[in-house]
Amino acid sequence: MRVVRVFWGLCLVIALFLGGSEAVAGQLAERLASFPHWHKLVVQVAQGDLVYPDWMAGSWNVTSTLVDAVAPLAPEIVSPGFESNRQTLQQPISFPVRFEEKKLFQSRSFTPTTIQSGVVADRAFNGLSLAKAYLGDAVIAVKVDPQSPNRQITLLKGDRQLVSIVSGRATETPGENQFITxxxxxxxxxxxxxRPYFNEVESTTAYHYFPQSQPTITADQVTAVYLSPQDPDYFAAASRPVALYRYRLEFTSTEDRGSRSSSEL
Structure with a gap:
C-alpha cells in the first residue's frame, strides 16, 4: 500500500498526455500566481495530442524537485501519502524524457480530416521513465492506448494497475519562449x-525556454489532487484540492542542439 500512496501523492510530475485548447488570455499564468489558493478549473474536453513549441523537440534529462507541499483542508481531510511525500521536499530526482515531431490527424464533425506536423511527447517512454524514477522496480511497464493518446496504463508488480485518462486541458502562449499547459x-x-481507488489530478506547468543556457528549459509545475465522487469526503471538499504539490523542473539537453538546428535548416 505504501507504493500506492507514494504514486498518488507524487502523481504525474510532467504533463505527458496531450492535446489542447487555448485558454482565456492569462488565466493559467494567474492560476500559478495564486498558489496555494486553488479551486477546480473548468477546461475543454481533451481531444488529440497537445502540440508543444518546436523548442521542446529532442531528448532531455529532467531534474524535478518538490519545493512545496500543501494540504489545504488539513487536518480534517488529508490525501493518502501526503505526509510521506513531504519527506521528499528539496530532494531532486532525475530522469530522461523525449519529445518528437509527428504527423497529427485532426477530424471534427462535418469537416474533412486534416494532417499537420507537430512536436508531441513520447508518452510511453516518458511515462515509464517517470514512474521508474519514483517507484523503481515496482514498475513493470507503461502502455498508451493506440486508439487514444489520452489513456495510459501503468502496470505494477503484484497485479496492480494505475489507469490515467486525460479528460480536459488548456494551453497559453504568453511569449515566443514561454508555454503553459x-x-x-x-x-x-x-x-x-x-476495490479501486479513484481521484482527479490537475497538472499546470509553465515552461520557459533559454536557448543559450543550461538548463535550456525550466518549468514551474503545480499538481493538485481532488477527491472523486466515490470518496466519503467528496462533498466536504467540494471544488477544493486535498493536496497541492509544487515542483521546479530543469531540462538539460542530451543532444548537440547546434547540430540539431543546422540539420533542420
Whole structure:
C-alpha cells in the first residue's frame, strides 16, 4: 500500500498526455500566481495530442524537485501519502524524457480530416521513465492506448494497475519562449483483492525556454489532487484540492542542439 500512496501523492510530475485548447488570455499564468489558493478549473474536453513549441523537440534529462507541499483542508481531510511525500521536499530526482515531431490527424464533425506536423511527447517512454524514477522496480511497464493518446496504463508488480485518462486541458502562449499547459486526469488504481481507488489530478506547468543556457528549459509545475465522487469526503471538499504539490523542473539537453538546428535548416 505504501507504493500506492507514494504514486498518488507524487502523481504525474510532467504533463505527458496531450492535446489542447487555448485558454482565456492569462488565466493559467494567474492560476500559478495564486498558489496555494486553488479551486477546480473548468477546461475543454481533451481531444488529440497537445502540440508543444518546436523548442521542446529532442531528448532531455529532467531534474524535478518538490519545493512545496500543501494540504489545504488539513487536518480534517488529508490525501493518502501526503505526509510521506513531504519527506521528499528539496530532494531532486532525475530522469530522461523525449519529445518528437509527428504527423497529427485532426477530424471534427462535418469537416474533412486534416494532417499537420507537430512536436508531441513520447508518452510511453516518458511515462515509464517517470514512474521508474519514483517507484523503481515496482514498475513493470507503461502502455498508451493506440486508439487514444489520452489513456495510459501503468502496470505494477503484484497485479496492480494505475489507469490515467486525460479528460480536459488548456494551453497559453504568453511569449515566443514561454508555454503553459493545464491537464486534468481521471485516475484509478486497481488490484485483484481490493476495490479501486479513484481521484482527479490537475497538472499546470509553465515552461520557459533559454536557448543559450543550461538548463535550456525550466518549468514551474503545480499538481493538485481532488477527491472523486466515490470518496466519503467528496462533498466536504467540494471544488477544493486535498493536496497541492509544487515542483521546479530543469531540462538539460542530451543532444548537440547546434547540430540539431543546422540539420533542420
Amino acid at each position: 493545464t491537464e486534468v486526469f481521471q485516475q484509478f488504481f486497481r488490484t485483484q483483492d481490493s
